[in-house]
Amino acid sequence: MAHITKVEIFMVDLAPKVRRTDAIQSFDSQQTPFVRITDADGQSGLGYSYTIGQGGSAIMALLRDDLIGKLLGREAEEIGGIWFDLKRSINALAVGAVSSLALAAIDIALWDLRCKRAGLPLWRMLGGARQSVPMYTTEGGWLHIDTDTLVADALAAQARGFSGSKVKIGKPHLAEDRVRLQAVREAVGPDYEIMVDANQCFTLSEAKRRAAMLEHLDIAWFEEPMPADDVTAHAELAAGTSVPVAVGESMYSPSQFKDYLASGAASIVQVDVARVGGITPWIKVAHMAEAFNVSVCPHFLMELHASLVCAIPNAPWLEYIPQLDSLTRAGMRMEKGRAYPSDAPGVGIDWDMDVINAVRIEDFNAEVSA
Known part of the structure; x- marks a missing residue:
């Protein structure tokens, strides 16, 4: 196992591939928050979540201000414990879309890292x-x-x-x-x-x-x-x-x-x-x-x-x-x-990181490291 030494967050905004409408809304954009987690061995995992149209900035603020700093020093393999502790730390916001979407981006990054360390597909x-x-x-x-x-x-x-x-x-x-x-x-x-x-x-x-x-x-x-x-x-x-x-x-x-x-x-x-x-x-x-x-x-x-x-x-x-x-x-x-x-x-x-890096929304980039 290896502890977490760095966490980065960033966001892109994707236009829908076709016009998408249903009985209550129109799918105008997909704001897509990303979390990259790096461990002491230099391995990293990338996670993401999404919103339909609005709310990406709220997710990014929650990640930046209240969640990613708590990851530093944690053992990356202890995914269940990390998920529970993070959710408990924002208990006043749960259950809800913003908290779940923020937790998801972190959790998916941790699973990506675990699978890469193990050499296995998810x-x-x-x-x-x-x-x-x-x-x-x-x-x-x-x-x-x-x-x-x-x-x-x-x-x-x-x-x-x-x-x-x-x-x-x-x-x-x-x-x-x-x-x-x-x-x-x-x-x-x-x-x-x-x-x-x-x-x-x-x-x-x-x-x-x-x-x-x-x-x-x-x-x-x-x-x-x-x-x-x-x-x-x-x-x-x-x-x-x-x-x-x-x-x-x-x-x-x-x-x-x-x-x-x-x-x-x-x-x-x-x-x-x-x-x-x-x-x-x-x-x-x-x-x-x-x-x-x-x-x-x-x-x-x-x-x-x-x-x-x-x-x-x-x-x-x-x-x-x-x-x-x-x-x-x-x-x-x-x-x-x-x-x-x-x-x-x-x-x-x-993921094509060259493309992602080129279309990041600069206002939402943040990073913490040990």
Whole structure:
């Protein structure tokens, strides 16, 4: 083992690769905080998290003022202890998005460092359950996209070997959502999965109405039908529909997932490694879901989640939303609609540091060293 001697933080702002809209927001930018941790042997690990549009400056301030200084002198291998101690040190801010996203960037950097020191890729370090995973695509299903284009994208994804397509719902009237989904189902046939995502826009009564419509179209799951903090409403919805209810991208601690699983309120867990606070809590949620016989289909961050879902046995799909191509030397490996995790030591992302250094936002650079 080797203790931590230096921590650096910096941030870049990524423009979305395509226009992305849903029932409650538009994805205008991806502010991306980074943490690099170096140990006494000179090995380093790089971690990151993200925000959709706003909040990156708050994460950077929390990292700079309250977290990274506490890493100096800690044994880098003691990841669980570090995560717990850091979370306890900002207990008044937890559970919340800013604290979890800051902790995630540190935690991912520590796992990257651990894997590099061990000479192992993350997916093997955490269990090595499989060597590839099927993908479904979200990139062609945004709410502003017209029906003909939705159909064309789903057919193109099907031809490329994808297992399914996600379509955003939440149009003002149920009939509008039905027309879009019916057109896609008729085009792709019965063997191709269609997922839908409401991005928390419905009341319970409206979610029930939409779920009844979704049953007739054999929809794979109904994602974020209502505000994520309403466990009781999700449990009532799940009990009354055959469509699996998917939640998780707007949850920030393992305990929140525990409440959903114990209440029977979720059939698909969409734990996001950045929003839940890093790899350390992510793997806890994945194992907890397995104990409840529930699948894990994580939200976004496919380049990192590819390694995580291949580490566990209960992850049937990976979401395809590419975002890091401009910051990496080589993208995630994909063949015939399947994703393959990197075999290189580390978390599996081949960062292009020359590009990253060139696009850093100078106001957010900070460093501490022993």
